[in-house]
Amino acid sequence: MRWRGDKQSKNIDDRTGSSGGSLPSGNLIKGGGIGTIIVLALVFLFSGGDLSSVLSTLSPSNDMPTVAQPQSEEMVERKEFVSVVFAHLEDFWGTEFAEAGKSYQQPTMVFFSGNVQTACGPATSAVGPFYCPGDQDVYLDLSFMDELATDFDASGDFAMAYVVAHEVGHHVQQQLGVSKQVQALRSKLSEKEYNQYQVRMELQADYYAGAWAKYIEGQTFEGQPILEIGDIDEALVAANSIGDDTLQMKAQGYVVPERYTHGTSQQRKNWFARGYQYGDFQHGDTFNAQDLDLK
Numbered sequence: 001m002r003w004r005g006d007k008q009s010k011n012i013d014d015r016t017g018s019s020g021g022s023l024p025s026g027n028l029i030k031g032g033g034i035g036t037i038i039v040l041a042l043v044f045l046f047s048g049g050d051l052s053s054v055l056s057t058l059s060p061s062n063d064m065p066t067v068a069q070p071q072s073e074e075m076v077e078r079k080e081f082v083s084v085v086f087a088h089l090e091d092f093w094g095t096e097f098a099e100a101g102k103s104y105q106q107p108t109m110v111f112f113s114g115n116v117q118t119a120c121g122p123a124t125s126a127v128g129p130f131y132c133p134g135d136q137d138v139y140l141d142l143s144f145m146d147e148l149a150t151d152f153d154a155s156g157d158f159a160m161a162y163v164v165a166h167e168v169g170h171h172v173q174q175q176l177g178v179s180k181q182v183q184a185l186r187s188k189l190s191e192k193e194y195n196q197y198q199v200r201m202e203l204q205a206d207y208y209a210g211a212w213a214k215y216i217e218g219q220t221f222e223g224q225p226i227l228e229i230g231d232i233d234e235a236l237v238a239a240n241s242i243g244d245d246t247l248q249m250k251a252q253g254y255v256v257p258e259r260y261t262h263g264t265s266q267q268r269k270n271w272f273a274r275g276y277q278y279g280d281f282q283h284g285d286t287f288n289a290q291d292l293d294l295k
């Protein structure tokens with residue numbers, strides 16, 4: 001994908017704790033410190049709380065100013081790349097919603113490393129990239145790009161673009177009210193039945209990622225096509241590598257279809273491809289599709 005120098009999204013919340021740019025020796029102060037104690041003290045004084053308990057919860061490390069580590073050139077690149085992808089997703093979905101007479105609220109991309117607090121609860125990198133409907137943020141630990149290449153054999157920038165587009169697909173579902181409808185079924189269905197809705201939800205996010213890829217195919221930057229040869233294949237390989245059957249087979253050596261929550265490799269690949277073929281809302285109705293395999 002051609003992306004260097006292209007427009008970046010402004011909806012980025014970088015919580016990796018590393019400073020922007022490559023400073024020779026980090027000199028940005030962050031974290032707790034005396035200011036935090038004063039603010040907490042004021043809050044507690046006004047709320048009539050016991051201040052000593054607040055102060056004792058501040059560990060010594062919180063009292064010491066921490067120095068931000070300069071980030072590697074590779075990390076700077078990854079952030080820029082994802083920001084460019086995110087900006088293209090904003091353009092695409094903004095237009096799609098406008099054409100459908102709907103308004104689109106843009107999500108925020110949160111970069112984190114290790115663990116993160118979200119409106120959906122605390123999370124670690126182990127869960128992979130995810131979307132939280134509660135705060136409408138996409139959460140991404142950029143080390144996932146290494147995992148994609150090593151654990152899933154899905155290298156290339158467009159594999160990552162597909163993952164980001166899939167998560168934004170969940171945001172689109174949230175905006176359209178689909179997530180809420182599916183969530184409402186949770187208490188009414190058995191786990192096995194609910195999982196089937198989950199699968200349809202995930203496959204629709206794959207379809208939306210494909211729809212975005214079709215849009216990107218028609219875009220240029222500095223007079224050159226943005227999509228490069230092999231990009232779509234990278235996305236298809238990624239979709240294929242994170243199918244439930246493939247993951248279960250790898251983890252336990254056998255498959256349990258009732259436990260599928262994202263769809264098989266074949267289904268994920270096919271729904272992405274379908275999105276790439278049609279690029280509209282109509283053809284992405286996974287909830288009423290007779291055959292999820294799309295054979």
Ligand SMILES: [Zn+2]
Binds near residue numbers: 167170205
């Ligand atoms: Zn998903």
